Amino acid sequence: MGFSAEWLGLREPADMAARDATLMAQAAVLAGPDPVVLDLGCGTGSTLRTLGPHLPDNARWHLVDNDPALLERAATEAPGRATVHQLDLRDLEGLPLDGVTLVTASALLDLMPADWIAALATRLADAGVPFYAALSYDGIMTWDPALPRDADVTRAFNDHQRGDKGLGPALGPDAAVTATQIFRDAGFDVHTGQSPWRIGPDQAPLHRALVQGIAEAASETGLSVATDWGRSRIAMAGDSRCLIGHHDMLALPPGTA
Secondary structure (H helix, E strand, O other), X not given: OXXXXXXXXXXXXXXXXXXXXXXXXXXXXXXXXXXXXXXEXXXXXXXXXXXXXXXXXXXXXXXXXXXXXXXXXXXXXXXXXXXEEEOOOOOHHHOOOOOOOEEEEEOOHHHOOHHHHHHHHHHHHHHOOOEEEEXXXXXXXXXXXXXXXXXXXXXXXXXXXXXXXXXXXXXXXXXXXXXXXXXXXXXXXXXXXXXXXXXXXXHHXXXXXXXXXXXXXXXXXXXXXHHHHHHHHHHHHHHOEEEEEEEEEEEEOOOOO
């Protein structure tokens, strides 16, 4: 499980525009007057750049990833206020939760299996820490103009997303619903919101990279038409639009007012 800095940079503006503004504002309030934020799978620091402006200037960050190159870039976002941790996310007991007032994750839960999310919910319930998870892919894709194979490619891509990303079979498009139920079962008060990408002709580089990734993943499931679909969609990127569904979640631990 890993992503290039180039892809993360391409998607960041779409991520920023898509987040549910109400949930993000509530997450910032929950972080408290002296925020200490632990960001899981931080990449180059997109969550810090997005949520940071909503937090007090004294906010401190613990940035967790297993990619040292991405961590090096993320550390430059808040000099003196960000500590990086190169950790395998399988090691939930190793998370530096002491003093943390909010745990965050972006575009992560759909890569994880249900038992990992359940273990995280238990860990955070025991610590009494709220959890803000944004941009979990929900399986919905719509394209304008449409092509005859759009639905076939979406189904194949969604099947691919449920494959093992290194920690067991991922939830993929089922992540938002399943994670919500897992955290509720763990006693959290869970609030959700939609955060779809809306990509237009002015975002053609992102559109092309997205289509290329979707076509490659769908091809790996055995869908032979995915490659031709990808070529057609890439050629149309400057004149078409797409919506890629995501969900955000804010989970308040038991006893939180």
